[in-house]
Amino acid sequence: MAETSNRSNRFLRALRRESVDTTPVWIMRQAGRYLPEYRATRARAGSFLALAQTPELACEVTLQPIERFELDAAILFSDILTVPHAMGLGLHFVEGEGPKFAAPVRSAAAIAKLGVPDPEGPLRYVMDAVRLVRHELGGRVPLIGFAGSPWTLACYMIEGEGSRDFARVKAFALNEPAAMHTLLDVNARAIAAYLAAQAAAGAQALMVFDSWGGMLAPALFAEFSQRYLAQITALLRADARARAVPLIVFSKGANASLEILADTGCAALGVDWTLTLDEARRRVGARVALQGNLDPATLLASPEVIRREVARVLDDFGAHPGHVFNLGHGITPDVDPANLTVLIDAVHAHTAHGERG
Amino acid sequence: MAETSNRSNRFLRALRRESVDTTPVWIMRQAGRYLPEYRATRARAGSFLALAQTPELACEVTLQPIERFELDAAILFSDILTVPHAMGLGLHFVEGEGPKFAAPVRSAAAIAKLGVPDPEGPLRYVMDAVRLVRHELGGRVPLIGFAGSPWTLACYMIEGEGSRDFARVKAFALNEPAAMHTLLDVNARAIAAYLAAQAAAGAQALMVFDSWGGMLAPALFAEFSQRYLAQITALLRADARARAVPLIVFSKGANASLEILADTGCAALGVDWTLTLDEARRRVGARVALQGNLDPATLLASPEVIRREVARVLDDFGAHPGHVFNLGHGITPDVDPANLTVLIDAVHAHTAHGERG
Numbered sequence: 001m002a003e004t005s006n007r008s009n010r011f012l013r014a015l016r017r018e019s020v021d022t023t024p025v026w027i028m029r030q031a032g033r034y035l036p037e038y039r040a041t042r043a044r045a046g047s048f049l050a051l052a053q054t055p056e057l058a059c060e061v062t063l064q065p066i067e068r069f070e071l072d073a074a075i076l077f078s079d080i081l082t083v084p085h086a087m088g089l090g091l092h093f094v095e096g097e098g099p100k101f102a103a104p105v106r107s108a109a110a111i112a113k114l115g116v117p118d119p120e121g122p123l124r125y126v127m128d129a130v131r132l133v134r135h136e137l138g139g140r141v142p143l144i145g146f147a148g149s150p151w152t153l154a155c156y157m158i159e160g161e162g163s164r165d166f167a168r169v170k171a172f173a174l175n176e177p178a179a180m181h182t183l184l185d186v187n188a189r190a191i192a193a194y195l196a197a198q199a200a201a202g203a204q205a206l207m208v209f210d211s212w213g214g215m216l217a218p219a220l221f222a223e224f225s226q227r228y229l230a231q232i233t234a235l236l237r238a239d240a241r242a243r244a245v246p247l248i249v250f251s252k253g254a255n256a257s258l259e260i261l262a263d264t265g266c267a268a269l270g271v272d273w274t275l276t277l278d279e280a281r282r283r284v285g286a287r288v289a290l291q292g293n294l295d296p297a298t299l300l301a302s303p304e305v306i307r308r309e310v311a312r313v314l315d316d317f318g319a320h321p322g323h324v325f326n327l328g329h330g331i332t333p334d335v336d337p338a339n340l341t342v343l344i345d346a347v348h349a350h351t352a353h354g355e356r357g
Numbered sequence: 358m359a360e361t362s363n364r365s366n367r368f369l370r371a372l373r374r375e376s377v378d379t380t381p382v383w384i385m386r387q388a389g390r391y392l393p394e395y396r397a398t399r400a401r402a403g404s405f406l407a408l409a410q411t412p413e414l415a416c417e418v419t420l421q422p423i424e425r426f427e428l429d430a431a432i433l434f435s436d437i438l439t440v441p442h443a444m445g446l447g448l449h450f451v452e453g454e455g456p457k458f459a460a461p462v463r464s465a466a467a468i469a470k471l472g473v474p475d476p477e478g479p480l481r482y483v484m485d486a487v488r489l490v491r492h493e494l495g496g497r498v499p500l501i502g503f504a505g506s507p508w509t510l511a512c513y514m515i516e517g518e519g520s521r522d523f524a525r526v527k528a529f530a531l532n533e534p535a536a537m538h539t540l541l542d543v544n545a546r547a548i549a550a551y552l553a554a555q556a557a558a559g560a561q562a563l564m565v566f567d568s569w570g571g572m573l574a575p576a577l578f579a580e581f582s583q584r585y586l587a588q589i590t591a592l593l594r595a596d597a598r599a600r601a602v603p604l605i606v607f608s609k610g611a612n613a614s615l616e617i618l619a620d621t622g623c624a625a626l627g628v629d630w631t632l633t634l635d636e637a638r639r640r641v642g643a644r645v646a647l648q649g650n651l652d653p654a655t656l657l658a659s660p661e662v663i664r665r666e667v668a669r670v671l672d673d674f675g676a677h678p679g680h681v682f683n684l685g686h687g688i689t690p691d692v693d694p695a696n697l698t699v700l701i702d703a704v705h706a707h708t709a710h711g712e713r714g
Contacts (some may be wrong), residue, residue: 011364095557165653166655167654167657167689167691168654169651170652170654170655170657170658171654171657171658174655174658174659174662175658175659175662180662214631216631216652217630217631217632217633217652218632218633218636219669220652228563242558251608253631254614254631254675255613256631256633273574273609274572274574274575274612275575275613276574276576276613278378279575279613295527295573295574295577296524297522297523297524297525297527297528298527298528300524300525300527300528301531301532302532305504305532312576332522332524334524336586
């Protein structure tokens, strides 16, 4: 007889494409600015970076949405740019402008100097946060660790800050492919080491956010993003600490490349809302679980509309194993937390007719 | 024997999926800030709006790229927001912030008051510009007229300005679908009248820019965008002035919906660079011509790389009739005009081995 599914394990069971009592749900940026308790802790921390770098505070905000909502997974509160910061690029945040690096890398010479940071050295604050959160969760729900993708980190490392289109980064990739490949390789090795260390510290699932992969034409996506996502998967499989920990890959907007993303060997793919889950599932088959994909803007609508749109996403996926409900992008600061309760209840109620899958 | 194809007609022949001597090419925003002569005329006009609203100046900048480059079509210099401006919303531009409306529409009552503006009334300056450009072109290349899509205009009309995600507009569509459909219907009728009048004034092809359709989930795209693109196509077919004028529809990012876009009955679909043209062609068949789809960032790379990436796009489409080369989005202000010469020459040289198609 199958193990019983409940809040403590339905997320991991869904990632393994096993039957679950109801579809699990968590929300990208669930520990975030839409929550008044988050804003209070953030104010106490003094800065975003202090919040992310103080394990006790990072733990506190990680747990806030778990206490308030019937979410089925926790995700570590951190930032994708911790890794390049540990490589020496000097991360800082300018209020209202987002992240910036003091020392962006824009030449083959600067790239050649980069190394893989020790996860228990300059990144120890992240591992300490993972250990603390895992302890404080006490088995209620699984903990997700995460990192940015090699391409997405490279975008910020070269540009030095955010950009609407990262056009200069794409031009660098086209004009100096050898230097770009060197950068992506060191990023992939650094990210794999970082994720394996998070698994060793207690993360029960891992996720890679390829936030800017979808800006690349398909041939360049294969060359500059997917290839290094596959390298990370291979490195994690070869690492005894991470081998059994499921990996979720989310390349937002890279919908033309779903098949080769499934080929990376990850356990699950994140899907944004511009593709239906039945179409995504038709294309990748049952090789991977799927995570997504409600438009975050839906949470600005009425409870009645939220319930209808949640049902639409669930029905798009259908009564198969291997669905983790999520938004197709992070929750936005202007959402009323009460609407997230409506969403979570709708997911659980709509799929609670016996074991799903 | 087939009519001979040359600069004056290869664009229109490709839209009809007829054979051409070389693949035609034009560039979205070819009359734009990357050109020093454009910046000079723009400075003389005093403001963007004065430039767009003075037929002699709009004509001057429309012709500038035709004089400088071997482009195969001219596109009227104008703005998609001329139509809501003529509806009384009060368009103005704030330097560095983009377009704004003095009187956005945010209620069913405000929407109910909107009517279809007379294209030869408050929009006569656009028709005068079309007539002047057509005369000044003297048959060298065909002239494209254009408009924004019903959904894209609705985004600006409700939000009152640009937005990263138009989340409030999507919430309005979800919460008040009847009011949104009323708005989209009046927009579709206004746009069809505007495009038909441009055809009557001399435009030889028409294009609808659905810049924000791709932000909608597929079911909502069908309901709030594609349906009204089909309404425009039907209205133009029923209008003797526009019936024979090919219509290009470009819903940037709506790549999950290419099939239903082809079903609108348009002559051609614009395609952004995140989908290969062979994949797009496989999905829509030979029902429509395709226009695209080089990543605009490629123009920041070296001439050698530009030539290689142009060849990749041409080879993706293959030796079929019905390809108009373009970028997958507008050319950016930081491009060196010399690189556009490289692109245009590469398109013509790569496809000049006899009649293509």
